[in-house]
Amino acid sequence: MNGFLEYVPGDSLLHRLNPVAKLVFAVLFAIACFCTGNLAFLCVMLAAGIGMAVSCGMMRQTLGLMKAVAVFSIILAVLLILTTPTGDKLVDLPWGYIGTGSLLAAFTTIVRLEAAAIPLFLTFYVTKVTDLSNSVVKVLHVPYKYAFTFASTVHFIPVFMNDMKGIMEAQTARGVEFDQGGIVNKVRLMVPLCVPLLVSSVRKTNSAAIAAEVRGFNLRTRESGYKQYPMRGADIAVVVIAIALLATAICLTALL
Amino acid sequence: MTIEFRDVHASYDAATPILRGVDFTVEDGEFVAFVGTNGAGKSTTMRLINGLLKPEQGEVLVDGVPTTQLKTSELARRVGFLFQNPDSQICCGTVREELLFGFRALGCLDEQAEARVDAVIDEFGFNPDDDPFLLNRGTRQLLALASIVVLDTPVVVLDEPTTGLDYRECVKVMSIISRLHQSGTTVIMVCHDMEVVGDFAERVIVMSAGQVVAQGPTFDVLRDRATLEAASLVPPQIVDISMALGMMRPALASTPLAAANTLDQMCDAVAAAVGATYSGVRGLEEAR
Numbered sequence: 001m002n003g004f005l006e007y008v009p010g011d012s013l014l015h016r017l018n019p020v021a022k023l024v025f026a027v028l029f030a031i032a033c034f035c036t037g038n039l040a041f042l043c044v045m046l047a048a049g050i051g052m053a054v055s056c057g058m059m060r061q062t063l064g065l066m067k068a069v070a071v072f073s074i075i076l077a078v079l080l081i082l083t084t085p086t087g088d089k090l091v092d093l094p095w096g097y098i099g100t101g102s103l104l105a106a107f108t109t110i111v112r113l114e115a116a117a118i119p120l121f122l123t124f125y126v127t128k129v130t131d132l133s134n135s136v137v138k139v140l141h142v143p144y145k146y147a148f149t150f151a152s153t154v155h156f157i158p159v160f161m162n163d164m165k166g167i168m169e170a171q172t173a174r175g176v177e178f179d180q181g182g183i184v185n186k187v188r189l190m191v192p193l194c195v196p197l198l199v200s201s202v203r204k205t206n207s208a209a210i211a212a213e214v215r216g217f218n219l220r221t222r223e224s225g226y227k228q229y230p231m232r233g234a235d236i237a238v239v240v241i242a243i244a245l246l247a248t249a250i251c252l253t254a255l256l
Numbered sequence: 257m258t259i260e261f262r263d264v265h266a267s268y269d270a271a272t273p274i275l276r277g278v279d280f281t282v283e284d285g286e287f288v289a290f291v292g293t294n295g296a297g298k299s300t301t302m303r304l305i306n307g308l309l310k311p312e313q314g315e316v317l318v319d320g321v322p323t324t325q326l327k328t329s330e331l332a333r334r335v336g337f338l339f340q341n342p343d344s345q346i347c348c349g350t351v352r353e354e355l356l357f358g359f360r361a362l363g364c365l366d367e368q369a370e371a372r373v374d375a376v377i378d379e380f381g382f383n384p385d386d387d388p389f390l391l392n393r394g395t396r397q398l399l400a401l402a403s404i405v406v407l408d409t410p411v412v413v414l415d416e417p418t419t420g421l422d423y424r425e426c427v428k429v430m431s432i433i434s435r436l437h438q439s440g441t442t443v444i445m446v447c448h449d450m451e452v453v454g455d456f457a458e459r460v461i462v463m464s465a466g467q468v469v470a471q472g473p474t475f476d477v478l479r480d481r482a483t484l485e486a487a488s489l490v491p492p493q494i495v496d497i498s499m500a501l502g503m504m505r506p507a508l509a510s511t512p513l514a515a516a517n518t519l520d521q522m523c524d525a526v527a528a529a530v531g532a533t534y535s536g537v538r539g540l541e542e543a544r
Contacts, residue, residue, distance in 0.1 A: 175332035
């Protein structure tokens with residue numbers, strides 16, 4: 001079973017696109033979502049994101065992501081509802097009121113975050129991290145050190161999640177009840193576990209750095225990678241679509 | 257405390273079954289070793305014993321009670337679990353705090369617990385104020401073991417307790433485990449080192465592809481070459497040599513040489529064959 005942000009093999013159009021095209025599309029798509037507050041446009045963007053997930057068979061992963069983003073965005077939405085007194089008054093508060101505008105702003109935030117997150121996360125599920133880092137070095141001329149740092153960070157996320165799971169299991173076996181007493185108790189019990197996680201993270205990254213160093217990490221240049229990442233018609237079309245989406249978002253903000 | 261597996265099937269995700277109908281019983285006070293190749297299902301079996309994993313089919317009974325009816329914290333009072341990697345287990349700032357952690361988690365931290373912790377610190381020779389994360393690998397493994405021993409559970413499950421340890425550390429860990437067993441604790445151990453298995457376990461359970469393929473008294477199993485080969489295992493060297501002697505020279509097959517399971521038994525047999533007496537390694541040194 002694949003973990004969080006781990007590549008899932010496949011042969012869909014998204015799998016076959018140039019990694020740079022996917023990355024550029026995802027970034028421009030996310031920027032477009034943040035450039036406009038037009039709810040209809042954001043709903044279309046969200047539908048497009050879900051459509052992309054369906055097209056490459058990543059609906060299970062996307063639903064998991066949407067659930068996680070929903071938790072975060074609902075917290076933001078509640079803050080917005082309580083602190084943005086706009087529109088027709090619905091409920092009086094000691095410091096202002098909750099209006100129809102507050103609810104609209106909160107809902108827009110949820111849709112915006114969900115829409116912006118999907119292509120960014122899908123990029124990792126349909127692209128090998130090595131391809132992603134090598135292609136940004138080859139095509140965008142990003143220094144390999146930065147690309148490697150980025151790739152290592154992504155690579156270590158599931159590793160650390162797995163470590164944390166192991167640490168929690170070890171403590172559960174010693175009688176710690178993580179499933180009792182609600183979220184506050186869970187956080188209270190988990191805080192001390194950050195120490196072993198941090199220690200194991202530092203040990204792992206240190207070992208990885210030494211292993212890379214002894215295998216000539218510093219000798220690597222842009223020419224070292226043998227694999228080429230040519231931009232084909234479909235890749236250029238994807239970038240053009242992303243630019244068009246961004247332009248539409250900017251126009252909608254400027255005109256409405 | 258008896259541990260019983262009845263036709264247990266288990267997996268981490270439905271698509272990949274790990275255990276496929278495992279049956280065995282570990283009686284109170286036994287020392288049982290689980291052997292098998294990586295991926296045979298040994299660690300999964302251990303996780304089922306302390307309730308970290310629940311069976312999909314069949315039953316795991318701890319003292320007659322199915323683990324599905326017990327919370328992991330309740331099982332923690334009955335079954336101590338030593339993980340392969342001590343760094344998963346260690347989470348406190350000092351050795352003393354680490355040993356007190358289990359009592360705190362189980363809600364039974366009192367003067368008696370403090371006294372027990374002090375006794376274990378003395379027994380293991382720890383400095384109570386040491387930072388566990390700054391100890392070497394072997395000492396961290398000992399600390400993880402101590403944090404299980406201190407709770408005095410009737411059953412301890414050890415997942416590869418000697419992995420990554422040098423010979424001296426390995427001997428220290430195993431002598432502590434042996435003392436624990438002699439004091440009446442049921443010991444269930446996963447181990448790849450067949451010499452350690454031969455030296456300490458009373459009974460061996462061989463696992464392969466998620467099933468128990470053989471079980472019985474240690475040397476009955478370790479002398480069953482066909483079963484060991486089927487599970488990609490090799491017997492301890494002395495057993496291997498004595499079996500080879502019996503096979504190469506049919507005249508030796510019924511002699512003590514072909515039946516020796518330990519170094520002492522082999523030395524006794526060799527000494528008897530040449531008309532001498534053997535009185536242990538010290539005796540040999542004195543004779544020399």
